[in-house]
Amino acid sequence: MEFLTDYAGFLLKLISVAVVIGFLLAIVASGKRKSQPGSLSITKLNETYDAMKAELDRQLMDKKALKSVEKEKKKKAKLEKKSQKKESKGSDVQEVEKKRLYVLDFDGDIKASAVETMREEITAILSVAKPQDEVVVRLESGGGVVHGYGLAASQLQRIREANIPLTICVDKVAASGGYMMACVADKIIAAPFAILGSIGVVAQIPNVHRLLDKSLIDVELHTAGRYKRTLTMLGENTDEGREKFKQDLEDTHDLFKRFVSGQRPQLDIESIATGETWYGSEALDNKLVDVVMTSDAYLVSHYSTAEVIRLAYKQPKGMAERLGLSFFSVIEQKAIAWVGKLAQSRGY
Template identity: 55%
Template sequence: MEFLADYASFLAKTFTVLVAVVVVLVVVAALRDRGRRSGGGHLDVRKLNDFYKELRERLQHSVLEKDKLKALHKAEAKEAKRAKKEGIQKPRVYVLDFDGDIKASATDHLRHEVTALLSMATAEDEVVLRLESGGGMVHGYGLAASQLARIRDAGVPLTVCVDKVAASGGYMMACIGQKILSAPFAILGSIGVVAQLPNLHRLLKKHDIDFEVLTAGEYKRTLTVFGENTEKGREKFQEDLETTHELFKGFVARYRPQLSIDEIATGEIWLGQAALGKQLVDELQTSDEYLATRARVADIYQLSFVRKKTMQERLGVSVSAVIDRVLVTWWERLGRSRFWQ
């Protein structure tokens, strides 16, 4: 028992030291980041042709006989030499990725990526956006869509690929592409506007708690969480939703005039196969298939603006990852135990 007590004391002291070290690191990082100017980051550029070439060559080395492999390499080298001699310049394809959350936070990186590619891209090139988003705040996705409109206004062809979902604000972005490609079971549409909030007024009133809302301007606050909502306030809120919806419909109709906008702007969603029939997309094809095909005739560059994470962010991600692994592990164990019982 004495040994266990000493061991427990040792563990407690060790844990205390570790916590103290983490606290010190967080404080130091916070002080350093406070003096760091915002807007830092850099652009990463990766040539995807090299990735596809590596995949192909790995398979060729495993499958083809040596003489056939040698002949193939000789033919490829001859073709490359001929193209160089004739001065054949391949078109460029710039690949961007947008993984949207409710605030469209990825716009902070998208704006820099668009600025960079527009400094070089011409009408002979192409921009491919791999888009995944279920939508979110109007102003956030409005800004994201405006970044894509810069590409189209510059006369650079824009292709949008949707492998999983582009709904609501996500489709607001997708519709700007001259060509929209969708996986067969991707989710598209949801051209509508929604707003919801709880109201705790009756709960507060039940416990004799007053909540004051003071405004200057008749419609400064229409609906509130804690105050008493009025029918007039609800009507004004609904009116604002309808106005936003009309703007949304007009925006989509501007970039996709072939759509029957009143038919599809009901807030409904469609899977890729049905979306093709509604002309929400132009073709059923995954981004992998499209880019692999383009890599045969064009130089493909993946652009991603990277901002250095702060110490707090790195620690937060690490802690989150550990918690996720623990929860997933225990959930799997629980599921297996139930299955075998």
């Protein structure tokens, strides 16, 4: 028994040393993470669609009908190839390349953290895209912080500035900061019951000054600059501070309205910049969108005429994440996602 006790103690010490060493290695590796390049995942959606269709044909058709369909496909492909050769014969013009649709997914949280991967995806696309191509962004966001979504909208403007057509598809929601992003597009497509709009600004700050005052707790706040801090959570707020805070909100709202109206001049900005939201069909009536359709229907309509490619940039995982030491980071992300969903459900 004494031997087992000593052996158990030795194992605990060994495990403790291993954990400490692993923790130190994780810290060192995390510091190097930013210098490591990420990876770009590319999926050819045409091939995925064709594979699903072929599988259904195999499962649902009898052998004779299936053979006939495959024979017709080969015949059609042969005729198309022959036609292309005939058109290019006798000239130096090379075979016309198919139009490409580059598909990106943006699932926005309060901080618009997805902009970190989207900026890399856009950079990759702009390095190869041609004017006849198109970028399609499947956007889902109920909005969030101004600077985060301002940066996201600026990233989308890079596509417009490169003269590449940009289409935004909204299947569920593009409100507030989400609509700030969407309005940059040449064309906005929304599902019939997608939620759009919420062109407004909101801010709320809890204040526990009276509770602290009752508990005989003083809070001192020292600032240099008249409006360095307008409202606080702990100190006593003043009418002047409240007015300044409200004015800042109004200024941000005016900036938001000017941005949206600059991107979509057809909008009656004063009538729609009330913070209200509309469903897809109503948004069409208010000129917030251009077409009512799901993103799936839009992509399927291009499978026969264009090469549809989905891109997804993946950030490199540091040693800390691989060892499961990013627990608090995961909790933060989950909390942000939960608060975002709660805000959307309450119409913020």
